[in-house]
Each structure stands twice: as structure tokens, then as C-alpha cells.
Amino acid sequence: MIITGSIEKARMISCKRAKLGKAVGFIPTMGALHKGHLSLVKKARKECDFLMVSIFINPTQFGSKGGYKGYPRSLAKDKKQLKEEGVDLLFLPKESTMYPLGKERASVCVCENNLSKTLCGESRPGHFKGVCTILTKLFNILRPNIAYFGQKDYQQALIVKKLVKDLNFSTKIRVLPIIREEDNLAMSSRNIYLKGLARKSSRCLYQALELAKKLIKSRERDPKRVINQMKQLVKSGELAKIDYIEIVDASSLKKLKWIKGKVLIVLAVYIKKVRLIDNIILNVKK
Amino acid sequence: MIITGSIEKARMISCKRAKLGKAVGFIPTMGALHKGHLSLVKKARKECDFLMVSIFINPTQFGSKGGYKGYPRSLAKDKKQLKEEGVDLLFLPKESTMYPLGKERASVCVCENNLSKTLCGESRPGHFKGVCTILTKLFNILRPNIAYFGQKDYQQALIVKKLVKDLNFSTKIRVLPIIREEDNLAMSSRNIYLKGLARKSSRCLYQALELAKKLIKSRERDPKRVINQMKQLVKSGELAKIDYIEIVDASSLKKLKWIKGKVLIVLAVYIKKVRLIDNIILNVKK
Numbered sequence: 001m002i003i004t005g006s007i008e009k010a011r012m013i014s015c016k017r018a019k020l021g022k023a024v025g026f027i028p029t030m031g032a033l034h035k036g037h038l039s040l041v042k043k044a045r046k047e048c049d050f051l052m053v054s055i056f057i058n059p060t061q062f063g064s065k066g067g068y069k070g071y072p073r074s075l076a077k078d079k080k081q082l083k084e085e086g087v088d089l090l091f092l093p094k095e096s097t098m099y100p101l102g103k104e105r106a107s108v109c110v111c112e113n114n115l116s117k118t119l120c121g122e123s124r125p126g127h128f129k130g131v132c133t134i135l136t137k138l139f140n141i142l143r144p145n146i147a148y149f150g151q152k153d154y155q156q157a158l159i160v161k162k163l164v165k166d167l168n169f170s171t172k173i174r175v176l177p178i179i180r181e182e183d184n185l186a187m188s189s190r191n192i193y194l195k196g197l198a199r200k201s202s203r204c205l206y207q208a209l210e211l212a213k214k215l216i217k218s219r220e221r222d223p224k225r226v227i228n229q230m231k232q233l234v235k236s237g238e239l240a241k242i243d244y245i246e247i248v249d250a251s252s253l254k255k256l257k258w259i260k261g262k263v264l265i266v267l268a269v270y271i272k273k274v275r276l277i278d279n280i281i282l283n284v285k286k
Numbered sequence: 287m288i289i290t291g292s293i294e295k296a297r298m299i300s301c302k303r304a305k306l307g308k309a310v311g312f313i314p315t316m317g318a319l320h321k322g323h324l325s326l327v328k329k330a331r332k333e334c335d336f337l338m339v340s341i342f343i344n345p346t347q348f349g350s351k352g353g354y355k356g357y358p359r360s361l362a363k364d365k366k367q368l369k370e371e372g373v374d375l376l377f378l379p380k381e382s383t384m385y386p387l388g389k390e391r392a393s394v395c396v397c398e399n400n401l402s403k404t405l406c407g408e409s410r411p412g413h414f415k416g417v418c419t420i421l422t423k424l425f426n427i428l429r430p431n432i433a434y435f436g437q438k439d440y441q442q443a444l445i446v447k448k449l450v451k452d453l454n455f456s457t458k459i460r461v462l463p464i465i466r467e468e469d470n471l472a473m474s475s476r477n478i479y480l481k482g483l484a485r486k487s488s489r490c491l492y493q494a495l496e497l498a499k500k501l502i503k504s505r506e507r508d509p510k511r512v513i514n515q516m517k518q519l520v521k522s523g524e525l526a527k528i529d530y531i532e533i534v535d536a537s538s539l540k541k542l543k544w545i546k547g548k549v550l551i552v553l554a555v556y557i558k559k560v561r562l563i564d565n566i567i568l569n570v571k572k
Contacts, residue, residue: 007454019305107400108418108452114393132394133453136422140454166394167419168293168426 001083003090007141010091014052014142022049026144026171028135031055032072032189033081036179040148041085043176052142053082054091060103061130072189091142098137110136110167112159118253119155119266120277123243131156132163139169146172150179152186154264154279155253178278180206186278193274197238202271204237205278208245212265216284221259223247234269243268243275250281259284287369289376293427296377300338300428308335312430312457314421317341318358318475319367322465326434327371329462338428339368340377346389347416358475377428384423396422396453398445404539405441405552406563409529417442418449425455432458436465438472440550440565441539464564466492472564479560483524488557490523491564494531498551502570507545509533520555529554529561536567545570 004010017024025048027040044051055078062068082090099106109129115121116128139147149157157175164171179187184206185199194202208230215226230245248255250262266279290296303310311334313326330337341364348354368376385392395415401407402414425433435443443461450457465473470492471485480488494516501512516531534541536548552565 011456105400106452108396108398108449110394110396110422110453112394114391136396137452137454140456163394166392166423167396168423170297170426 001079001087001090003079003092005092005094005097007093007097010052010089010093011141011143013089014050014144017050018143018145024048024050024052024143024145026052026054026138026142026147028054028056028138028147030057030071030189031078032074032192033078034179034187034189034191036150036152036187038081038085039179040150040176041082041087043174044146044148045086047174048146050088051086052089052091052144053087054093054138054142056091056093056098056134056138058098058130058134059095060099060106060133061127063124063126072192091138098134106133109133110163112162115155115159115162115253118248119244119246120268121155123268128156128159132159135160135163136167139164139171144171146174148174148176150177151175151281152178152188152277152279154250154266154281158251158253186276188276190274190276194271198271198274201237201239202274202276204234204240205267205269205276208233208267209265209278209280212247213280213282216259216282221284223256223259226259226265230265230267234267239271241270243270260286287365287373287376289365289378291377291379291383293379293383296338296375296379297427297429299375300336300430303336304429304431310334310336310338310429310431312338312340312424312428312433314340314342314424314433316343316357316475317364318360318478319364320465320473320475320477322436322438322473324367324371325465326436326462327368327373329460330432330434331372333460334432336374337372338375338377338430339373340379340424340428342377342379342384342420342424344384344416344420345381346385346392346419347413349410349412358478377424384420392419395419396449398448401441401445401448401539404534405530405532406554407441409554414442414445418445421446421449422453425450425457430457432460434460434462436463437461437567438464438474438563438565440536440552440567444537444539472562474562476560476562480557484557484560487523487525488560488562490520490526491553491555491562494519494553495551495564495566498533499566499568502545502568507570509542509545512545512551516551516553520553525557527556529556546572 025044057071059068110132111129121128161173185202212226227245234240245267248264250264263282268277311330343357345354396418397415407414447459471488498512513531520526531553534550536550554563
């Protein structure tokens, strides 16, 4: 596995493979890799000739300095895992490489102004601007044929698809299913902060999604009633504070008056100070 | 000369040349080509193995519908000239190709938030957002090694350089000198709208720049005094209405308290309803 922090070297290596007609795959990460990331790596390894992973904790997508500083880091372990999975190139730039004049003086940014206005975009102003900007930079450096994202960040994946479409990137976006712990907690780098009771409380996210699924299966079609029951379930648990619980159209992310079609049931919940998100997609026939 | 309106075809052709290691050049235009454009074409033709020109009147960079609708068009003549100059590929997309869902539903945009806040950016809100977004799209489609811009749109060229740097495009930006009519009016597609007295009045832009140059040569260093004299000159002419006249640092575009270093003297003037811009750069030693 080639490891480099140099934009020019990474660009050159990737470009060389693309010129040879190789299928070049890419998985952008912020490190602290878990089984969710590794599921992307395994799938991409099967589909691509040359596989690149980046680890870069992007400061411009965090609202608070604490969020950035407190983000989990496990670089030695990450490197080992990526090597074992047969990754070809690990791109590991420094902050000063990606933002050479400091992130404040990077005056060009990429914004999505529709899908990013709701859900996590509403709770975390500027987050998706940071995401779109860093992905544009990484795509421009590495020029992948295919890039892989996890469904846990469903809104992010949808925004990245729009980014690629609206800005005419030639990269294909693949979105792969959520990987869960044994008790169904969605895999997340932040899960390591959940100990004891907090870890146990975190089950309420998936339980709420299961409850919604059950209600909809038993013909409930009013999103308000479903959301209310989900809220009650989450509130009844200890340590949990709801950020949002929504049922939206899975393509437009618009709120629904009636549950029908491809719907996204999605929630963000704080367990103590750890913000967790989860979602399921249902195809509701009538 | 290959002419295509297809993104996929243009992308494929350009990509093929790049894979062969050819130097691929690109000149984005809005058509209505004049000697300024052709000077870029001639220079690029010498420097590149494969030369691409686009003609696309980008609706998202016009503030008013009138500006877009009234923009001059001379496609047949443009094609003939480009062919004669030996251009290899003319990319000629329709609006529905560049904005397939309509420009309102293209929710991703690229913004520059520093250099674009002043001068033309102040007079034309949203203009540079439109420029940055369409150039990102065109660069992503055509992936040129070098792209050419004229110094008449000095602010645009500076913003494009920042765009390329901040978003890690591998394209090099070349900025070539202003080409002028015999009476020193800067070449512009809009000049065809200037007849009789209006055409004669338009000389005031360059005259004002010449006056500034003379004043600075005779050791005037106070930008306010120079600007005031320029304003008097422009105002004294018929039909002219000043949009802005400024003396700024040529790198930061910040207003100067004292004329020193590499300075940009720049103005935008309406002659009747035709908005004209012009500029000169001076290296002022002390």
C-alpha cells in the first residue's frame, strides 16, 4: 500500500492508473475506521482495479472546534486494516496541504442549497458546505471512476450524488448499506465514546426505526403519529436527547403529509454528548 | 474541427487526448468572438497539441434576463473563425445540456467569497457565482491542462486562479493582455452596440486610465486624487455613467490608501445602456 500526504504524488499515481484504463475506486474517510468503512473497502476492492482511501479529518465540516478536536483518531490501526484489505493507495494529507493558506483563506467553496437545508443540514449549519468543498477537492486530486459512501449518512450520499450531477464530475457514486453492531446500533466512529448505560441507551435509535416500520406495516400512514410514537420511545430512555426525528421523501428529503412511496425514516439523537444518526428506507405501496 | 453539444462526447474526446499525453488547451467563451478572443486562440494554438473552445452563454451569470437575452450572438461567424484558427474541438452545449433540470434546480454552486465581493462582484451580485459554477462544470467535462483568459476581465481571471487553487484543479490558468481597437477601446462583444456618439464616448475609459498613468508617473500617490480626476474626465463626456472607478492592490483587490507596488486601475462605465470595463496594471516603485 502506497501511503502519501502529497497532492501531486497522489494525483500522479491515480492519473497513471486511469490512463491505463483501470477502474479507479475511492473511499473518502475521516479515519477511526469501523466495520461500516471496511464493508465499503471490501466491496470496492472487488469492483475496482486500483483502490484509494483517504483519511482526512476535514476541519471545515465541523461547527464547533470541540467537534473537530474531539473526533476519534486511530491512525496506526486504520493503516493496518487498510493494508490488510488490499488498499492500493492511502492518501493522508495534512491540514496545511489541503488548506495551504489556512482554512479561513480558502475563499472558494461548494454549496448545495436544497437537500442540505433540512435534517443534519439544519442542525449543523455549514456542515454540508464543508463536505461538498472537501469532496470536490479530493475528487479533483484523485479523479476516481467510482466513489463509495455509506447509507448511514443518507443525506450526505444524496447531496454527493447531486454534487456530481450538477458539477459534471465523471465519478460514479455507490451507496452501500448500513452495517450494525450485534444490538443493531449503526456502526459509527463515535460509538467508542458510548460506555455502559450510554451504550445501552443508544439502542433507542434503531428501536424507534423498528417501531416506525411496525406501525407503517400495520397501515399507519400519518407521519405525525408515527413520529410522535418514535419520540415517546426515545424520550422514555435515559440519557437521550432528540435532535430530530423525521419521515421524508427519500429523493427530495421533503416532509410528507402522508406516508407513501420511497420514504426515509431518519433520526439524530444525542446520547449524553455523542450525536448519533440512523435511518431506514421503506417502500410503502399505498 | 469537431463540433459537439454532447457532454459525453466532448469528455471522451478530451480524455482520449489527455491519455496520449497531449497538452490539452481550453478557451471558454460566450461567443460573439472578437480579436481579444482570437488572440487567446492564436496563443493557445501555439502552446497546445489539442485546442478546445466552448461557446455557451451562461444564463446563471447574468443578473437580469435582459442581459442574457440581449447578449450578442454570431454563431456562424464564430464557427468559421475558430475553424480558420485551427481549433480542434468546439464544445457547443445547449442550456438544457448544462442545466438539465433547469438552472433553478441546479442546487449545487461554487462561490468565491473574498475577491468577488468588490468591483464587478459588487455591481453584479451573483455574477461570479455563475462564472465559478459554469467553469467548474466545463473544467470537469473537458479537463484541460491549460485554460486561457483575457486580462480585460482581470477580476474574473484572478477569481479563476483562486478557484483552481482552492479546489485543486490541475488546470493551469494563463491570462493574456487586453486587445484594443485603433482608438484604444478594449475589445468586447458588447462593442457592436456602440454606434456614432456612443462609440466615440466609449474612448473615455482608456483616456481615464491614461490620465491615471500620467498622474502616477508625475508622482501622485494618493488614490483618491487620481480617482477624482478620472471621474471628472469620464463625467465630462457625453452619455457616460460611472459604475465604479477604483485603484486597488492587483493581488488582493483591496482598496489602497497609498499607490505602491503592483496596482490595478480599473473602471466600469455605462455608455447609454452598454456596460464597459477596462483596466491597466502598474508597477509603482515608491
